[in-house]
Structure formats: C-alpha cells, structure tokens
Amino acid sequence: MAAAKLKDVAEFAGVSIKTVSNVVRGVPGVSDATRERVLRAVRELGYRPNPSARRLRTGHSGLIGLAVPELTTPYFAELAHHVRAEAAGLGFTVLIEETLADATEELRLATGVGASLLDGVILSPLRVSPDELAPVASEFPLVLLGERSYGHDRVVADHVLIDNVAAARDATAHLAGLGRTRIAALGVDRKASDTSRQRLQGFQLALHEAGLTFDPRLAPLIENFSRHSGLLATRALAALPAGERPDAVFCFTDMLALGARRALYEAGLRVPEDVAVIGVDGSEEALYATPSLSSVIPDKAAIASLAVTCLVNRIRSKEPLPFEVHLAPYRLDARESTVGPA
Amino acid sequence: MAAAKLKDVAEFAGVSIKTVSNVVRGVPGVSDATRERVLRAVRELGYRPNPSARRLRTGHSGLIGLAVPELTTPYFAELAHHVRAEAAGLGFTVLIEETLADATEELRLATGVGASLLDGVILSPLRVSPDELAPVASEFPLVLLGERSYGHDRVVADHVLIDNVAAARDATAHLAGLGRTRIAALGVDRKASDTSRQRLQGFQLALHEAGLTFDPRLAPLIENFSRHSGLLATRALAALPAGERPDAVFCFTDMLALGARRALYEAGLRVPEDVAVIGVDGSEEALYATPSLSSVIPDKAAIASLAVTCLVNRIRSKEPLPFEVHLAPYRLDARESTVGPA
DNA sequence: GGGCGCGGTTACAACGTTGGAAATCTCGCG
DNA sequence: CGCGAGATTTCCAACGTTGTAACCGCGCCC
Known part of the structure; x- marks a missing residue:
C-alpha cells in the first residue's frame, strides 16, 4: 500500500488539497466542521506528510x-x-x-x-x-x-x-587544598587545542595561587583525550623517582583520568593515598570507578x-x-x- | 548566495538540465567532452544536489x-x-x-x-x-x-x-573452570526480554554441565542493564551470609558487571580473590577497570x-x-x- | 542515395507539498 | 432584496530533481 498523500485525504474528505494542508499544519482559518472531517480522513488513511516534499517547498x-x-x-x-x-x-x-x-x-x-x-x-x-x-x-x-x-x-x-580556565583552576585548587604539592597536569595536547590550552592556563593559575611552582615534567604531552593516552602518560609519571613523582593528577578529561587510574593501579600506587586523581566531564564511568573519581561536571x-x-x-x-x-x-x-x- | 541548482550548472555549461543530472549521477552515455565541461561548471558553481528534491523524485x-x-x-x-x-x-x-x-x-x-x-x-x-x-x-x-x-x-x-545461549554458556563455563561453585547470574530482566532469557538459559546449561545446581537466590531480578541495577543487585548478594554468598558473578552486560564490581568494592570483597566477575559487551570501560573485567565480546x-x-x-x-x-x-x-x- | 540504427542530447511531466491570489460562500445591514 | 466584508475554500504555480520518450545528426548498409 502506497503512503497516503494530501490528494487522497482531500478526496476522501471531499475538500481541496490546500484545505487539508492547512488543517494538517494547524493554519488558522478553517471551520471546525471542515477540520473535523479532514482530521477523520487523515486518521482513516493514516496520512503522514512527506518530509522531502515539504522541505523542497519550504526550504527547511x-x-x-x-x-x-x-x-x-x-x-x-x-x-x-x-x-x-x-x-x-x-x-x-x-x-x-x-x-x-x-x-x-x-x-x-x-x-x-x-x-x-x-x-x-x-x-x-x-x-x-x-x-x-x-x-x-x-x-x-x-x-x-x-x-x-x-x-x-x-x-x-x-x-x-x-569557563575552562575557571574549571581547571577549581580542580587544581581542590587538589592543592588536600595538601598535595606535586600536582601533575594530564591533557596538554600535542595539537594545542583551545580547550587544552585553557585548562593548562587554569592549572597554572591555581598552582601559582597555592604557592606551588610549575614543573613541566609533570605536564606531559598527550596525543588525544582517550583512556589510552592517559594510561601511557601516567605510566611515565609513575616511573619517576619517588621524590619527583606526582602526588596528584589533574586530568583534562575523565577518560584521561581513567587511563591514569589504571596506570597507577598497574604501578601499585594507591588512589588517593599515594596519588589523588581528578578529571573533567562528569561521566558515569568515573562515578562507578574504584575508587570513584572526582570530576568537574559541566552541566x-x-x-x-x-x-x-x-x-x-x-x-x-x-x-x-x-x-x-x-x-x-x-x-x-x-x-x-x-x-x-x- | 543561494545554492546552485542543476539549472544554473546547465546554463553555465551550455547544456540541458538533464545532461547535467546525468553527469552528476554518473549515468553512462555522455560524451567525454560534455562531461568535462559539465564537471567544470559543477566545480565552478559549487553545485551540490538537493537531497529533498532527489528524494521526492526517486522515492528514497x-x-x-x-x-x-x-x-x-x-x-x-x-x-x-x-x-x-x-x-x-x-x-x-x-x-x-x-x-x-x-x-x-x-x-x-x-x-x-x-x-x-x-x-x-x-x-x-x-x-x-x-x-x-x-x-x-x-x-x-x-x-x-x-x-x-x-x-x-x-x-x-x-x-x-x-548466539546468546552459547555466549552465556561460555562465560559461565569459564567461571566454573576457575573452580567457582556458587556462581550468580546478574541480568534476569523483570520484563523477561529475549536476550535476558537466552543468557539465563545458557547460564543454566553451563551450570548443569559443570555439575552445579541452580540457586534462584543467585539470580536476582533486575530493572535494566545499567551500572545502577548491577550495583543494587550485587549489594544484596554481598549481604548474604558468608556461606551463601557467590564466589563468581556472570553479568549479562558489562554495565551490570561494573556496577557489581563497585558494590563488591564497597562491601570490601576482592575481585577476583573473593568474587570473580565477567560481563558481556567488550566495552573499553571494562578493559580499563581495576581490576580489568573479563568480557564476552560480540564482534x-x-x-x-x-x-x-x-x-x-x-x-x-x-x-x-x-x-x-x-x-x-x-x-x-x-x-x-x-x-x-x- | 535513402532509410536505419545508434550514440548523444533534449523537452516534458511528475514526485507531494505550500504560498499567494482568486473564487466562493455567508451574513448582516441598508 | 441587493451589496459589501469577512470567513472559508479553491486554483495555480513553484520548489529541484529524475524517468520517459522523443529528437537530432551521422555513418552504414543494401
């Protein structure tokens, strides 16, 4: 059965095509009696407007x-x-x-x-x-x-x-507030995306406000914002000598944080005892992780x-x-x- | 600037609309010279076919x-x-x-x-x-x-x-093969979806083959396949007296498994030492979990x-x-x- | 040398819809 | 009882594309 079109409905209801069109679209200026009759015909025939024809005619x-x-x-x-x-x-x-x-x-x-x-x-x-x-x-x-x-x-x-700068600043300040002093930033993008630059900026701002100095070794370059990138970069951080190793990591995304958490797990470092971790995104995955991962949650x-x-x-x-x-x-x-x- | 249409291209190339249409669609039977001229016009005007008109005409x-x-x-x-x-x-x-x-x-x-x-x-x-x-x-x-x-x-x-029955059977057999004897099934849907029924069937089949008996208390009803459902159901399982508590859980989805893992974590039960966990789906999340979660991975x-x-x-x-x-x-x-x- | 076949091209209609203008209908009023 | 105003409905064209059929010129065969 071919789909019903305006013409079919019009014939069925005994009115013109245009009137049916008006009823369907709810254009005012159709008498109640006609509207009723048309609507019944529409139901009866199971009419559905053809989006292509509509789009062709109206332009959207x-x-x-x-x-x-x-x-x-x-x-x-x-x-x-x-x-x-x-x-x-x-x-x-x-x-x-x-x-x-x-x-x-x-x-x-x-x-x-x-x-x-x-x-x-x-x-x-x-x-x-x-x-x-x-x-x-x-x-x-x-x-x-x-x-x-x-x-x-x-x-x-x-x-x-x-506000990426403010969000990164808040996250970093939160870590500093725990007494952490060697805070790493995970998410400095090799391609220098805006998001990455802004979050790094907020990170450095918070560091400064907490009286900490920025150690470039704790801000490794990453390829993208994936779990895998977080894993690789954090493996390197975990391999640093005990004194230089970070005691906290601000990850620019939750995926990075989950990769980082996994790397710490493999390295035998405890979260949060040895290293605190926070991410950004508010993904449900972070909420169910063990331990659950703190996150900056955009609305x-x-x-x-x-x-x-x-x-x-x-x-x-x-x-x-x-x-x-x-x-x-x-x-x-x-x-x-x-x-x-x- | 309005988008170019076939007519514009035709005029520009000095041919008929239909010929342009034929060239654009790669219909054979156009001379190389004409095709070349038309293609140049298409590039020149940045012509792109209008999907609505096309759909209206062709029906797809x-x-x-x-x-x-x-x-x-x-x-x-x-x-x-x-x-x-x-x-x-x-x-x-x-x-x-x-x-x-x-x-x-x-x-x-x-x-x-x-x-x-x-x-x-x-x-x-x-x-x-x-x-x-x-x-x-x-x-x-x-x-x-x-x-x-x-x-x-x-x-x-x-x-x-x-093959859901086979997949569930394999997963359960894997758990039994570890020597686990009190294996729970997590994912029996309150709405009795087909997937759920088939996986339960495979589960029971494997249990039978391993000489284990099915304990309905270890197959709780769940609301849906989410992390949250897995968390709730597993909390109840973890609260069972030591002898009745499961030593393995076959979860019908990875989300359920992740919720289960979280509940076990909260209850202080170790994975896999106290309870082994396996899911279905092969999500990357399971791979990065701590510990990483085994999974049946559909292609x-x-x-x-x-x-x-x-x-x-x-x-x-x-x-x-x-x-x-x-x-x-x-x-x-x-x-x-x-x-x-x- | 005239009809024929054929590659290449074109004219025309139609897809289902909607905007605008024209047509008709319905009343109230003079 | 006719007429105008407003309400309702109809007619027509157009949106950009493609299928069908017709057209055109050219070389070829008999």
Missing part, C-alpha cells in the same frame, strides 16, 4: 546536525542525548555525525551535508581552524561547542562552552539547551543575528579519589 | 535509521559508530534515534519517521512485541538487532545477533556489517525478500577479574 527540513569527534566518548554520547531531547522539544530531529577529529570532515559536515539536508549544525570542533569556519558560519546556522577560538576579540560563530543539559536554542533562533530568524558566546555552569564533585591528606 | 533518501535504547550505553555508542562506518561505505547516512526503552517510541521509529524520511531502519528492540513489528517489517525495510523473538518458528523480520563490526548489508539489500531489492537470521561471532576475553583459584 526540521533536521539539525550534531557533529562530535566520536560517539564512543561518553561525554559526547551524553551530550548527544541531551541535544536530542532539547531539539525534540522544539520540533527538530537531530542527525548525529562523527568527525573522528579530522579537519576536512569537520568542515564538510559544517557545510556539505548541512547546506542541503540540514537546517543548521552544532559542531564540536577539534581540528578545523576558525578561518575556515568563518565563511561557513556567516551564511549557514552554526553553533560551536567548546573551543572558544581566538580569544575574545574575534567571534566567528555562536559558541557554547564552560550538559544546559550546554545542550543553550546550543539548540541558539541554533534554532538563528534558523528561524530572517535577519542575520550577531554571534553570541554562552557560558554554561559546571560543578566540582569531590569523590573518593580526592579525599584525605597525602 | 539515502538515509537509514538506527534506533537504540540509549546512546549513553557504551555498547550502543560503539555499535552506532560501526553502523555509521559501514553505511557510509555503501553511500548511506545514518540517523541515530534513541527509544529510551519505550515500546511506543520503538514502534514509532520503526514506522513513523521511517515511512517518509528513511529508506530503512535498524532497530534494537527492547519492549515492542513481534506482533506489532510484523506488519511493519512486511512493508518497510527493517532489521532487528539482538532479541531473536519467539524462537525459531516465527521470523517476522531480518535479525542480526550473537560489533560484524554485527554492523551484517545489519547494514542486509538492510541495504532489502532497500535495493524490488521483490520482497525472505527474512534472514544472521549470527555474528563473539569471543571471550579473560582478564584480571577472572584469574586464579577461588
């Missing part, structure tokens, strides 16, 4: 894209979950894409797919430069997550993020809400809107991995 | 849906990742949906969205019954993951799954490949195809949580 699809580095990172999976929920509330469907941390792919997703299939895109950039993004954002609704590029002087698109629902609202505003607006930067709240959850004195 | 969108219970479960995130990769190779884009374990939503995703926006759907059902799915599958390309419903006698759609790439191939065949085929059931391989990875004698 009700689809927004969410492009994240990878879905298997719990943080992004959670984010995707919230974005979907938020978008659904506004009548939009979300198409989730993975960039796999590839600049070309990031750009393609922002433009290619978007331009013709999607009404707008929420992108979590990792590699693509603002220069490449700028021309895109100026003619296509685009909201960027995290990565506040190029300081405060140049905003090339809407941004939603947490993902708020991030999703701000991003979707912002994007939808831009989609619905006729005029070009000025770019905005939204800060989402976060909180620090101190758990078993950061208790007691060293 | 190149979009397939993947409906999973929730994205925040690592297993499904990984699966989504593989499905995306596989589909991309065949020229399809994947729209990921979350059912949140709601039957209505599962059905809606299989039909509603699908019928008009998607060419086909891969669904991981949890609540919806085969009776409801049967009419859908008969007129819309649908592939089911896991949940081999209603035994071997009635297949209502294509299925891709692992997710194979599952994705089988599912996508099967779905695409059905989409591309004109005739109705007979329903197929595909078994994907799995392997057991023994790690720290299941070593040594009790």
Whole structure:
C-alpha cells in the first residue's frame, strides 16, 4: 500500500488539497466542521506528510546536525542525548555525525551535508581552524561547542562552552587544598587545542595561587583525550623517582583520568593515598570507578539547551543575528579519589 | 548566495538540465567532452544536489535509521559508530534515534519517521512485541538487532545477533573452570526480554554441565542493564551470609558487571580473590577497570556489517525478500577479574 | 542515395507539498 | 432584496530533481 498523500485525504474528505494542508499544519482559518472531517480522513488513511516534499517547498527540513569527534566518548554520547531531547522539544530531529577529529570532515559536515539536508549544525570542533569556519558560519546556522577560538576579540560563530580556565583552576585548587604539592597536569595536547590550552592556563593559575611552582615534567604531552593516552602518560609519571613523582593528577578529561587510574593501579600506587586523581566531564564511568573519581561536571543539559536554542533562533530568524558566546555552569564533585591528606 | 541548482550548472555549461543530472549521477552515455565541461561548471558553481528534491523524485533518501535504547550505553555508542562506518561505505547516512526503552517510541521509529524520511531502519528492540513489528517489517525495510523473538518458528523480520545461549554458556563455563561453585547470574530482566532469557538459559546449561545446581537466590531480578541495577543487585548478594554468598558473578552486560564490581568494592570483597566477575559487551570501560573485567565480546563490526548489508539489500531489492537470521561471532576475553583459584 | 540504427542530447511531466491570489460562500445591514 | 466584508475554500504555480520518450545528426548498409 502506497503512503497516503494530501490528494487522497482531500478526496476522501471531499475538500481541496490546500484545505487539508492547512488543517494538517494547524493554519488558522478553517471551520471546525471542515477540520473535523479532514482530521477523520487523515486518521482513516493514516496520512503522514512527506518530509522531502515539504522541505523542497519550504526550504527547511526540521533536521539539525550534531557533529562530535566520536560517539564512543561518553561525554559526547551524553551530550548527544541531551541535544536530542532539547531539539525534540522544539520540533527538530537531530542527525548525529562523527568527525573522528579530522579537519576536512569537520568542515564538510559544517557545510556539505548541512547546506542541503540540514537546517543548521552544532559542531564540536577539534581540528578545523576558525578561518575556515568563518565563511561557513556567516551564511549557514552554526553553533560551536567548546573551543572558544581566538580569544575574545574575534567571534566567528555562536559558541557554547564552560569557563575552562575557571574549571581547571577549581580542580587544581581542590587538589592543592588536600595538601598535595606535586600536582601533575594530564591533557596538554600535542595539537594545542583551545580547550587544552585553557585548562593548562587554569592549572597554572591555581598552582601559582597555592604557592606551588610549575614543573613541566609533570605536564606531559598527550596525543588525544582517550583512556589510552592517559594510561601511557601516567605510566611515565609513575616511573619517576619517588621524590619527583606526582602526588596528584589533574586530568583534562575523565577518560584521561581513567587511563591514569589504571596506570597507577598497574604501578601499585594507591588512589588517593599515594596519588589523588581528578578529571573533567562528569561521566558515569568515573562515578562507578574504584575508587570513584572526582570530576568537574559541566552541566550538559544546559550546554545542550543553550546550543539548540541558539541554533534554532538563528534558523528561524530572517535577519542575520550577531554571534553570541554562552557560558554554561559546571560543578566540582569531590569523590573518593580526592579525599584525605597525602 | 543561494545554492546552485542543476539549472544554473546547465546554463553555465551550455547544456540541458538533464545532461547535467546525468553527469552528476554518473549515468553512462555522455560524451567525454560534455562531461568535462559539465564537471567544470559543477566545480565552478559549487553545485551540490538537493537531497529533498532527489528524494521526492526517486522515492528514497539515502538515509537509514538506527534506533537504540540509549546512546549513553557504551555498547550502543560503539555499535552506532560501526553502523555509521559501514553505511557510509555503501553511500548511506545514518540517523541515530534513541527509544529510551519505550515500546511506543520503538514502534514509532520503526514506522513513523521511517515511512517518509528513511529508506530503512535498524532497530534494537527492547519492549515492542513481534506482533506489532510484523506488519511493519512486511512493508518497510527493517532489521532487528539482538532479541531473536519467539524462537525459531516465527521470523517476522531480518535479525542480526550473537548466539546468546552459547555466549552465556561460555562465560559461565569459564567461571566454573576457575573452580567457582556458587556462581550468580546478574541480568534476569523483570520484563523477561529475549536476550535476558537466552543468557539465563545458557547460564543454566553451563551450570548443569559443570555439575552445579541452580540457586534462584543467585539470580536476582533486575530493572535494566545499567551500572545502577548491577550495583543494587550485587549489594544484596554481598549481604548474604558468608556461606551463601557467590564466589563468581556472570553479568549479562558489562554495565551490570561494573556496577557489581563497585558494590563488591564497597562491601570490601576482592575481585577476583573473593568474587570473580565477567560481563558481556567488550566495552573499553571494562578493559580499563581495576581490576580489568573479563568480557564476552560480540564482534560489533560484524554485527554492523551484517545489519547494514542486509538492510541495504532489502532497500535495493524490488521483490520482497525472505527474512534472514544472521549470527555474528563473539569471543571471550579473560582478564584480571577472572584469574586464579577461588 | 535513402532509410536505419545508434550514440548523444533534449523537452516534458511528475514526485507531494505550500504560498499567494482568486473564487466562493455567508451574513448582516441598508 | 441587493451589496459589501469577512470567513472559508479553491486554483495555480513553484520548489529541484529524475524517468520517459522523443529528437537530432551521422555513418552504414543494401
């Protein structure tokens, strides 16, 4: 059975196609009697609007894209979950894409797919430069997550993020508050992403405020924010002579922290007795780890809400809107991995 | 600047719209000279086909849906990742949906969205019954993951799954092989899902083969397959008097296993010395846990490949195809949580 | 040397929907 | 009893693409 179309419903109800269209879309100016009759016909025939035809005619699809580095990172999976929920509330469907941390792919997703299939895109950039993004954002609704590029002087698109400097500072201060003096920073990205730079900055700030000096050996370069990277880097830290070994590690992501925890476990170092560990992301995995890992928890629902609202505003607006930067709240959850004195 | 369309390219190249269409789609029967000219025009104008118009005309969108219970479960995130990769190779884009374990939503995703926006759907059902799915599958390309419903006698759609009975049997036999005698089964679903029933069956089979008797108290009912459920159920198990307490736990999912491991940690029981733990899914989280958790690892790439191939065949085929059931391989990875004698 | 086949190209209609304008209908009022 | 205003409904065109069928010129065969 072919799907029913407006024409079928119209014939069934004995009205014109346009009237059915009006009823379906809830356009005012249809008498109650007609509306009733049409709705019955719609139910009877199981009519569902054809999105392609609608999109072709109106120019928008009700689809927004969410492009994240990878879905298997719990943080992004959670984010995707919230974005979907938020978008659904506004009548939009979300198409989730993975960039796999590839600049070309990031750009393609922002433009290619978007331009013709999607009404707008929420992108979590990792590699693509603002220069490449700028021309895109100026003619296509685009909201960027995290990565506040190029300081405060140049905003090339809407941004939603947490205050990474403050978050890193809080986390580090928390470790210092436990009496730890040799605090490592795990997450200095070889590619020097904005997120990484900002968190390092907050780390150093807190160190300074606590009267501690920054030891570059305790801030190893890592490849990416994965468990594996955390494992490798922490193995090296654990292998340092006893006096130089860190007594605390601030990890830029929970995945790094979980890799670090595993490396410490393998090295026979206790958490938190020998080394305190804290991460960022608030993943459920950290909560169930043994010991549970402290984490700085970005309010993902708020991030999703701000991003979707912002994007939808831009989609619905006729005029070009000025770019905005939204800060989402976060909180620090101190758990078993950061208790007691060293 | 409005997006270029076929008409623009045609005018630019000095040919008809149809010829451009043919070139773009790679239809044979265009002279090299013309093709060259058209391709140059396409590049020049940055033409990209309009998917809505194409879909309206041809009746298919190149979009397939993947409906999973929730994205925040690592297993499904990984699966989504593989499905995306596989589909991309065949020229399809994947729209990921979350059912949140709601039957209505599962059905809606299989039909509603699908019928008009998607060419086909891969669904991981949890609540919806085969009776409801049967009419859908008969007129819309649908592939089911896991949940081999209603035994071997009635297949209502294509299925891709692992042999759950065998997998559970292997896992349990592995525990028995360590000399454990009081083996618990964690994952008996209150809703009696197929997956749960099959794994329980394999569990009991292995118990029988090892000469052990099934103790219902060691197979508590759980609400769902989450870490939290595993935590709650295992707390109860850990609270049993010493002689009745299990010395091993076969968890139906890694999430349950991680919750169980956490509960054992809180109760002061050592893994694997006091209690051995094994899960199913092969999530990276289990690999990095302390101790690392043994797991039965379904070949997710194979599952994705089988599912996508099967779905695409059905989409591309004109005739109705007979329903197929595909078994994907799995392997057991023994790690720290299941070593040594009790 | 005229019809034929064939590679290459084009004109036209249609996919299902919606915006805009035109048509019709319904009342109340003069 | 006719007429205008507003309410309701209808007609028409267009969105960008592709399938069908027709067209065109050219070399080839008889």
